[in-house]
Amino acid sequence: MIYPLKNIGLFAIMAGLLFYTGMTESWNTALGLINMCLISAIMALGVNLQWGYAGLFNVGVMGFVALGGLAAVLISHAPVTEAWSAGGVGVIVALLTGVATIVLATTIMRRKPHSRTRTLALLAVLVGGFFLFRALFDPSVLAIEKVNPAATGFLGGLGLPILVSWPVGGLLAAGAAWVIGKTALGLRSDYLAIATLGIAEIVIAILKNEDWLTRGVKNVAGLQRPVPYEVDLQADPAFVERASGLGLDVIEASTLFVKLNYSVLFAVVLIVLLVMFQLALKSPWGRMLRAIRDNEVAAEAMGKDVTARHLQVFILGSAICGLAGAMMTTLDGQLIPGTYQPLRFTFLVWVMVIVGGSGNNIGAVLGGFLIWYLWIQVEPLGHWLMGIVTSGMADGNALKAHLLESAAHMRLLTMGLVLLLVLRFSPRGLIPEK
Amino acid sequence: MIDFLNAIVALSNFVIVPAIAYGSQLALGALGVTLIYGILRFSNFAHGDTMAAGAMFTIFVTWWMQSVGINLGPLPTALLALPFGILGCMLLVLFTDRFVYRFYREQKAKPVILVIVSMGVMFIMNGLVRFAIGPGEQRFSDGERFIINAREFKEMTGLREGLAIKTSQGITVITAIIVVVLLFWFLNRTRTGKSMRAYSDNEDLALLSGINPERVVMYTWLIVAALATTAGVLYGLDKSFKAFTYFQLLLPIFASAIVGGLGSPIGAIAGGFVIAFSEITITYAWKKVLVYLMPDALEPSGLVQLLSTDYKFAVSFVILLIVLLFKPTGLFSGKAV
Numbered sequence: 037m038i039y040p041l042k043n044i045g046l047f048a049i050m051a052g053l054l055f056y057t058g059m060t061e062s063w064n065t066a067l068g069l070i071n072m073c074l075i076s077a078i079m080a081l082g083v084n085l086q087w088g089y090a091g092l093f094n095v096g097v098m099g100f101v102a103l104g105g106l107a108a109v110l111i112s113h114a115p116v117t118e119a120w121s122a123g124g125v126g127v128i129v130a131l132l133t134g135v136a137t138i139v140l141a142t143t144i145m146r147r148k149p150h151s152r153t154r155t156l157a158l159l160a161v162l163v164g165g166f167f168l169f170r171a172l173f174d175p176s177v178l179a180i181e182k183v184n185p186a187a188t189g190f191l192g193g194l195g196l197p198i199l200v201s202w203p204v205g206g207l208l209a210a211g212a213a214w215v216i217g218k219t220a221l222g223l224r225s226d227y228l229a230i231a232t233l234g235i236a237e238i239v240i241a242i243l244k245n246e247d248w249l250t251r252g253v254k255n256v257a258g259l260q261r262p263v264p265y266e267v268d269l270q271a272d273p274a275f276v277e278r279a280s281g282l283g284l285d286v287i288e289a290s291t292l293f294v295k296l297n298y299s300v301l302f303a304v305v306l307i308v309l310l311v312m313f314q315l316a317l318k319s320p321w322g323r324m325l326r327a328i329r330d331n332e333v334a335a336e337a338m339g340k341d342v343t344a345r346h347l348q349v350f351i352l353g354s355a356i357c358g359l360a361g362a363m364m365t366t367l368d369g370q371l372i373p374g375t376y377q378p379l380r381f382t383f384l385v386w387v388m389v390i391v392g393g394s395g396n397n398i399g400a401v402l403g404g405f406l407i408w409y410l411w412i413q414v415e416p417l418g419h420w421l422m423g424i425v426t427s428g429m430a431d432g433n434a435l436k437a438h439l440l441e442s443a444a445h446m447r448l449l450t451m452g453l454v455l456l457l458v459l460r461f462s463p464r465g466l467i468p469e470k
Numbered sequence: 471m472i473d474f475l476n477a478i479v480a481l482s483n484f485v486i487v488p489a490i491a492y493g494s495q496l497a498l499g500a501l502g503v504t505l506i507y508g509i510l511r512f513s514n515f516a517h518g519d520t521m522a523a524g525a526m527f528t529i530f531v532t533w534w535m536q537s538v539g540i541n542l543g544p545l546p547t548a549l550l551a552l553p554f555g556i557l558g559c560m561l562l563v564l565f566t567d568r569f570v571y572r573f574y575r576e577q578k579a580k581p582v583i584l585v586i587v588s589m590g591v592m593f594i595m596n597g598l599v600r601f602a603i604g605p606g607e608q609r610f611s612d613g614e615r616f617i618i619n620a621r622e623f624k625e626m627t628g629l630r631e632g633l634a635i636k637t638s639q640g641i642t643v644i645t646a647i648i649v650v651v652l653l654f655w656f657l658n659r660t661r662t663g664k665s666m667r668a669y670s671d672n673e674d675l676a677l678l679s680g681i682n683p684e685r686v687v688m689y690t691w692l693i694v695a696a697l698a699t700t701a702g703v704l705y706g707l708d709k710s711f712k713a714f715t716y717f718q719l720l721l722p723i724f725a726s727a728i729v730g731g732l733g734s735p736i737g738a739i740a741g742g743f744v745i746a747f748s749e750i751t752i753t754y755a756w757k758k759v760l761v762y763l764m765p766d767a768l769e770p771s772g773l774v775q776l777l778s779t780d781y782k783f784a785v786s787f788v789i790l791l792i793v794l795l796f797k798p799t800g801l802f803s804g805k806a807v
Contacts (some may be wrong), residue, residue, distance in 0.1 A: 230790065
């Protein structure tokens with residue numbers, strides 16, 4: 037019974053840290069932290085499913101998260117009818133042509149025997165298809181981007197409630213994961229890592245450059261919300277009355293209420309996922325996965341289809357990351373492709389999983405909370421530390437200025453150090469797998 | 471005929487010369503990755519940041535040399551500072567090996583654990599570089615900018631197209647050739663080099679014949695540090711030094727190493743050029759060359775650019791996928807399956 041006690045203790049410490057932030061800084065900061073902690077915990081669950089259950093090494097988390105963000109825009113933004121009439125059909129026809137080219141090429145590959153004519157036919161289809169695609173695609177894109185470029189210049193979305201985008205984000209990420217998994221699974225584990233690293237960079241490049249889809253670096257702001265707006269709350273007499281009844285300032289009460297709404301939404305998703313994952317882990321399916329992870333050869337000899345299971349888990353885990361990405365964009369209310377950085381979105385999530393305890397869902401959740409908290413709080417800590425280090429130096433000293441300025445980069449250093457220390461001295465993480 | 475010459479000059483100026491320089495840089499980077507893979511048997515995610523760290527040491531020494539007035543005349547001072555940068559980088563990687571990697575080697579940890587460990591090292595190195603030199607762009611090149619510049623070339627030949635060769639490009643190619651020759655001489659002719667190859671081919675057999683594994687590992691790190699620093703400095707001279715760009719080089723470097731066959735040094739060089747040439751030919755706007763070659767009636771109206779330059783990662787990635795699908799061991803049959 038010592039383990040559950042320790043776990044409760046660890047979560048209590050985490051809650052204490054957040055509570056302390058609420059008391060000393062502000063409850064707004066604390067709730068903001070909690071919201072991102074919840075999302076990080078979901079990402080960590082997704083990666084833990086891949087790494088902890090099946091030993092798959094995915095370093096493309098950023099790409100899947102970004103696809104979730106794309107889903108949020110595509111589902112919830114109001115459609116830009118003018119742009120649709122300008123080039124919507126053209127773009128869709130062009131994309132279908134592209135897909136048809138690839139399908140045709142793979143059919144030729146599969147059906148025909150290996151020969152020089154096959155290679156030539158394949159090349160002809162691919163090159164011809166590419167030029168046809170560009171010929172159809174480019175004019176439509178130009179037409180779309182010409183439509184009021186300062187405000188829209190893109191196709192917009194479907195105008196559905198943004199909550200719909202959460203599962204859709206998962207589906208988009210699952211689709212990308214399927215393509216990668218089909219290619220790289222079954223080869224060495226390092227290859228999957230490099231392939232996922234690549235797909236993540238490509239997804240970000242697409243988000244940044246395809247203005248007709250996402251407005252590129254002009255960002256999409258003002259996405260709709262699943263929760264009420266602060267201004268509406270402040271104008272609502274019932275809310276004002278209740279806030280003053282609690283002895284709170286109306287403006288602060290409204291921001292807190294909005295954040296709390298998000299927290300409840302996210303917490304519901306996290307709890308549902310956690311329960312599902314725990315059940316899955318204890319099911320025959322979960323046992324099979326761990327058997328495969330621990331000894332692939334033996335599992336294969338027992339008649340388990342290793343590659344198929346790997347593909348399944350890889351797709352599921354990536355879908356969870358996509359879901360988390362859609363949730364994050366919902367929370368931000370905007371999609372900013374420039375903010376997707378691999379160190380922040382891929383490697384940080386890995387630190388969460390390793391520190392929390394790979395193979396243990398509860399551990400992944402704890403890791404998500406703890407590491408996100410550290411990531412945010414290390415910066416003020418770094419400034420404080422640098423303040424002490426440099427307090428003896430004269431003002432205007434170049435070294436002092438440099439040190440104070442560099443405090444912001446303490447984050448990466450700390451995260452690397454935490455990762456290496458945990459791997460070295462407690463490789464099973466804070467809450468190890470049973 | 472003149473049109474044809476113009477086309478060739480334009481092609482060399484915008485595609486061939488830059489691709490050769492970039493390919494040499496990638497090849498040096500991929501050699502480091504492939505050596506670590508062959509001897510230590512893991513994919514080193516910290517390689518990009520090792521390059522950045524080596525380049526950073528060199529930049530500091532260069533700045534110091536520039537401030538006291540040491541220079542190489544028309545050549546960049548960084549060449550003189552390079553050996554010191556390599557030394558700094560060697561100390562850094564030996565330090566990380568002693569305090570980080572050695573523990574896992576003794577435990578015989580799985581390769582994927584080492585990859586995760588290298589991720590941690592990557593974080594720390596990236597943090598250190600940003601901490602020490604800052605995340606912005608740092609200039610450290612000096613000396614003559616061009617070996618031939620476009621205007622002189624036009625005057626010399628009377629052609630309409632100019633050919634410019636930057637000093638950094640010339641130096642990149644020459645240095646890369648020297649480094650590669652030295653490396654192959656070392657691997658094929660010296661006792662230590664031979665023991666490294668033996669260890670890479672068959673660890674158990676090498677141990678039985680009395681090769682000291684720690685010595686082999688140490689030499690590997692030393693060579694990798696030299697390669698990484700050289701690659702990093704050449705890239706920095708040619709493009710610019712920014713802590714973040716080196717992390718992004720990881721993908722093309724890995725793609726080069728895998729395309730050539732992980733663990734095969736010749737493969738790494740070939741892979742570097744394959745990736746560089748495809749990246750540049752696919753993202754180059756061919757209009758200029760085609761205007762000279764095609765009859766007037768057929769002149770292309772667009773830029774004839776297959777993909778925008780922002781998608782250069784996609785090129786390395788697609789090549790990587792094709793190789794993984796059809797020949798997972800790479801062009802020169804590396805050892806990874």
